[in-house]
Amino acid sequence: VELPETLADFERLAAERLDAGPHGYFAGGAADELTMRASEEAWRRIQIRPRVLVDVSERDPSTTLLGERRPHPLIVAPMAFHRLVHPEAEPETARGAAATATPFCLSTLATTSPADLAAAVPDVPRWFQLYVFKDRGVTSGLVEAAADSGFEALVVTVDLPVQGRRERDLRNAFRIDASVPSVGGRSGLSLPEMVEQFDASLTWDDLGRLADESRLPVIVKGVLTPEDARRAVAAGAAGVVVSNHGGRQLDTVAAGAEALPDVAEEVGDEVDLIVDGGIRRGTDVLKAMALGARAVMVGRPAIWGLAVGGAEGVRRVLEVLLAELDVALALTGTPVAAELDATSVQRPYG
Numbered sequence: 435v436e437l438p439e440t441l442a443d444f445e446r447l448a449a450e451r452l453d454a455g456p457h458g459y460f461a462g463g464a465a466d467e468l469t470m471r472a473s474e475e476a477w478r479r480i481q482i483r484p485r486v487l488v489d490v491s492e493r494d495p496s497t498t499l500l501g502e503r504r505p506h507p508l509i510v511a512p513m514a515f516h517r518l519v520h521p522e523a524e525p526e527t528a529r530g531a532a533a534t535a536t537p538f539c540l541s542t543l544a545t546t547s548p549a550d551l552a553a554a555v556p557d558v559p560r561w562f563q564l565y566v567f568k569d570r571g572v573t574s575g576l577v578e579a580a581a582d583s584g585f586e587a588l589v590v591t592v593d594l595p596v597q598g599r600r601e602r603d604l605r606n607a608f609r610i611d612a613s614v615p616s617v618g619g620r621s622g623l624s625l626p627e628m629v630e631q632f633d634a635s636l637t638w639d640d641l642g643r644l645a646d647e648s649r650l651p652v653i654v655k656g657v658l659t660p661e662d663a664r665r666a667v668a669a670g671a672a673g674v675v676v677s678n679h680g681g682r683q684l685d686t687v688a689a690g691a692e693a694l695p696d697v698a699e700e701v702g703d704e705v706d707l708i709v710d711g712g713i714r715r716g717t718d719v720l721k722a723m724a725l726g727a728r729a730v731m732v733g734r735p736a737i738w739g740l741a742v743g744g745a746e747g748v749r750r751v752l753e754v755l756l757a758e759l760d761v762a763l764a765l766t767g768t769p770v771a772a773e774l775d776a777t778s779v780q781r782p783y784g
């Protein structure tokens with residue numbers, strides 16, 4: 435297959451390949467999708483302040499995450515139901531991630547269990563994303579399975595006590611087919627019915643207990659304010675993902691790009707900051723690192739890669755971002771990504 439050269443081309447091709455129901459589920463956001471669109475726009479509106487006559491003959495995109503050196507700052511974001519896009523599901527995506535040494539984050543709503551993912555793609559660096567179930571037995575079973583299967587971190591998603599109003603799914607009357615397996619849940623449920631099994635009464639006290647008891651470092655995903663980032667640190671988190679869940683939860687909240695600087699100022703020296711939402715270009719990655727992130731999560735583009743070309747498509751998506759990042763590091767005059775700071779960017783807002 436001829437694979438596209440940009441993430442935008444992957445998005446267009448995937449839209450042609452997928453049926454309306456699944457496409458709406460993967461592409462859509464909450465309500466008017468203002469935050470979803472703004473999340474891409476916010477990166478684009480930040481200007482780069484390039485410096486010249488710097489020796490950029492060698493570039494180094496590496497970063498440090500959870501105390502370990504990583505060759506680059508990309509992570510595949512946790513996303514539900516890869517099987518709707520490709521019959522090989524999450525292992526296929528993970529193979530594309532492994533080919534570029536990109537950590538793969540397996541969702542609680544994955545269509546592959548942690549043990550099966552680890553067995554299928556033993557060489558992929560892997561994290562497990564947790565939704566806390568009302569049934570704590572289900573929760574602890576998942577956490578144990580992940581730790582036993584070589585998952586290196588627990589990404590606890592805290593921005594989905596209830597599901598956002600996904601109007602594309604409502605219009606399409608989108609339901610997950612009963613034949614699609616779902617971790618911890620029964621099959622044949624609508625998304626809202628699955629989400630009903632999650633514990634909407636969860637608080638910072640529960641998070642603190644989870645972090646205390648966890649064998650794995652806990653990363654809190656779905657924080658948009660410095661106040662909550664501070665609470666995550668107090669609860670024992672090793673990392674925070676500044677995220678609006680791809681604009682799928684509460685419409686009109688801030689873009690990741692907008693929320694990141696204040697969070698970085700509050701806790702950037704204390705925990706690993708990751709940002710996601712609308713990362714579509716290597717320049718977006720550079721801007722995220724300049725504003726205090728150690729890594730970025732890439733969501734929908736990985737799904738478009740999977741839809742268009744399976745593992746090879748996922749791999750190409752990640753390689754395109756890395757190639758763009760390499761050029762951006764050189765042309766910004768900042769060859770060492772880990773040394774980026776806010777002097778490399780000009781924000782259009784406070």
Ligand SMILES: Cc1cc2nc3c(=O)[nH]c(=O)nc-3n(C[C@H](O)[C@H](O)[C@H](O)COP(=O)(O)O)c2cc1C
Nearest residue numbers: 460511512513514541591679680711712732733734
């Ligand atoms: C189809 C889809 C399913 C998702 N499922 C999950 C999930 O199960 N758990 C989670 O923490 N985040 C989930 N997310 C949010 C992503 O992890 C990530 O925050 C977001 O997609 C990043 O934005 P981007 O798609 O613009 O890159 C999902 C996002 C999409 C698009």
